[in-house]
Amino acid sequence: MAVEEMKKKIKGSHEKAETENMEAPSPRCVLEIPVRGSYSDNSSTTSSSSSSCSPDKSPSPLSTTPPNVSSFHHHGLQWNKMIDTIKKKSVRRFSVIPLLQSYELTRKNMRRKQPKLSPSLETEIDCDQILIAKPSWRNFTYDELVAATDNFNPENIIGEGGHAEVYKGVLPDGETVAIKKLTRHAKEKEERVSDFLSELGIIAHVNHPNAARLRGFSCDRGLHFVLEYSPHGSLASLLFASEGGLDWKKRYKVALGIADGLSYLHNDCPRRIIHRDIKASNILLTQDFEAQISDFGLAKWLPENWAHHIVYPIEGTFGYLAPEYFMHGIVDEKTDVFAFGVLLLEIITGRRAVDTASRESIVMWAKPLLEKNSVREIVDPQLGNDFDETEMKRVMQTASMCIHHVAITRPDMNRLAQLLRGDDRLSELQQKTGGARSLDGCDLQDHTSSSYLNDLTRHRQLLME
Numbered sequence: 046m047a048v049e050e051m052k053k054k055i056k057g058s059h060e061k062a063e064t065e066n067m068e069a070p071s072p073r074c075v076l077e078i079p080v081r082g083s084y085s086d087n088s089s090t091t092s093s094s095s096s097s098c099s100p101d102k103s104p105s106p107l108s109t110t111p112p113n114v115s116s117f118h119h120h121g122l123q124w125n126k127m128i129d130t131i132k133k134k135s136v137r138r139f140s141v142i143p144l145l146q147s148y149e150l151t152r153k154n155m156r157r158k159q160p161k162l163s164p165s166l167e168t169e170i171d172c173d174q175i176l177i178a179k180p181s182w183r184n185f186t187y188d189e190l191v192a193a194t195d196n197f198n199p200e201n202i203i204g205e206g207g208h209a210e211v212y213k214g215v216l217p218d219g220e221t222v223a224i225k226k227l228t229r230h231a232k233e234k235e236e237r238v239s240d241f242l243s244e245l246g247i248i249a250h251v252n253h254p255n256a257a258r259l260r261g262f263s264c265d266r267g268l269h270f271v272l273e274y275s276p277h278g279s280l281a282s283l284l285f286a287s288e289g290g291l292d293w294k295k296r297y298k299v300a301l302g303i304a305d306g307l308s309y310l311h312n313d314c315p316r317r318i319i320h321r322d323i324k325a326s327n328i329l330l331t332q333d334f335e336a337q338i339s340d341f342g343l344a345k346w347l348p349e350n351w352a353h354h355i356v357y358p359i360e361g362t363f364g365y366l367a368p369e370y371f372m373h374g375i376v377d378e379k380t381d382v383f384a385f386g387v388l389l390l391e392i393i394t395g396r397r398a399v400d401t402a403s404r405e406s407i408v409m410w411a412k413p414l415l416e417k418n419s420v421r422e423i424v425d426p427q428l429g430n431d432f433d434e435t436e437m438k439r440v441m442q443t444a445s446m447c448i449h450h451v452a453i454t455r456p457d458m459n460r461l462a463q464l465l466r467g468d469d470r471l472s473e474l475q476q477k478t479g480g481a482r483s484l485d486g487c488d489l490q491d492h493t494s495s496s497y498l499n500d501l502t503r504h505r506q507l508l509m510e
């Protein structure tokens with residue numbers, strides 16, 4: 046099929062999928078397992094305590110009473126109350142449709158096609174209740190943000206994502222901040238507000254050195270997050286820089302930090318949070334090169350008694366998506382574990398999740414080399430010999446476990462963080478139990494020759510149907 050013809054077909058199927066999604070709870074719910082959970086947060090999702098869903102039994106997206114309210118932090122209760130005021134569910138629109146055009150596509154590309162509105166048409170919402178959710182947050186006026194950023198001077202732009210422009214700003218007390226101005230304007234007003242509140246709701250529960258911190262927000266003439274400023278920008282900007290780059294010591298520290306941050310989100314946070322968009326551009330670096338997980342725009346919280354969510358549409362960044370997620374919309378901690386594995390591979394190799402020129406996935410490229418335990422062939426040439434071989438092998442082994450095709454075989458973040466630090470006892474245990482196969486040939490066989498490739502092919506076929 047000619048490329049142009051194919052693109053037209055893809056576009057058509059995209060529009061169809063979006064329309065259908067307004068009625069169908071989850072066209073990707075292909076497995077036949079009953080739903081136990083009855084709570085749905087603000088996305089088009091279903092859940093299961095075992096392993097699948099049935100569209101007929103999908104909970105109402107507007108039913109917002111959690112099954113175990115008493116277990117939540119008191120701020121969470123207040124937050125739930127506030128969220129209850131938002132009547133429309135959030136249906137995020139990252140599409141995987143443009144995959145055939147470019148593997149580098151993220152939510153960013155969707156936004157570029159969307160017209161911008163003037164600030165006067167921006168949503169205005171009552172922010173008073175947000176103050177209740179987190180008393181330490183400041184509610185900034187638009188004029189304060191204008192003053193901090195020199196009237197949103199383009200020269201102060203320090204980053205641009207699929208949903209936002211990020212400006213460097215200076216507050217009157219001299220503190221430098223990052224002001225994230227949400228720019229995704231094609232959505233309905235209520236949906237934008239719902240997304241904003243949902244992201245704030247997640248961040249309100251997060252308090253860890255390896256997660257980005259919020260100083261405040263603004264709903265005055267637009268939706269803004271005011272974050273602590275990360276002077277080294279994102280991991281992506283350093284890792285993929287043609288010069289400079291990151292030495293191994295820093296890379297290893299960053300890997301440990303991300304592992305700790307994710308372990309916290311999954312296990313120790315007042316809510317069980319799945320980030321869903323772990324990638325190099327969403328890892329910020331502090332002055333001391335401490336990793337901070339940022340951008341909770343796609344994050345989900347899972348009630349304790351749910352094994353996983355099933356979500357539609359699939360959102361995230363291609364190259365980091367776990368097979369069970371992009372095939373079936375299954376979201377749980379292992380979704381982040383897979384993405385973390387891809388991120389580790391990027392840290393080791395200096396390659397991107399999907400090579401821009403060859404379109405080869407780093408997972409496919411690295412699997413045979415991990416199998417051979419071939420340090421020299423896999424390590425970023427920029428590092429030369431300047432790395433600790435034991436640490437490198439540890440990171441390789443950990444990455445290998447994370448990208449296992451079978452979700453249940455991937456260790457959880459707690460164990461992975463220990464493993465990265467060289468907990469040999471744990472490593473031995475895993476080898477004995479086979480609980481986390483790392484470099485075995487069976488894994489390689491599964492991933493390279495059959496299942497993963499089949500899944501990828503099926504994934505593309507779905508887009509073409």
Ligand SMILES: Nc1ncnc2c1ncn2[C@@H]1O[C@H](COP(=O)(O)OP(=O)(O)OP(=O)(O)O)[C@@H](O)[C@H]1O
Pocket residue numbers: 151152153203204205206207208209210211223225257272273274275276278279282322326327329339340342
């Ligand atoms: N606190 C910060 N300090 C410094 N730079 C930042 C900060 N927050 C964001 N940035 C920069 O802005 C970029 C875009 O930010 P972010 O990922 O939050 O936007 P987004 O629109 O949600 O992105 P995505 O494409 O993942 O949806 C980051 O990759 C980073 O380079």
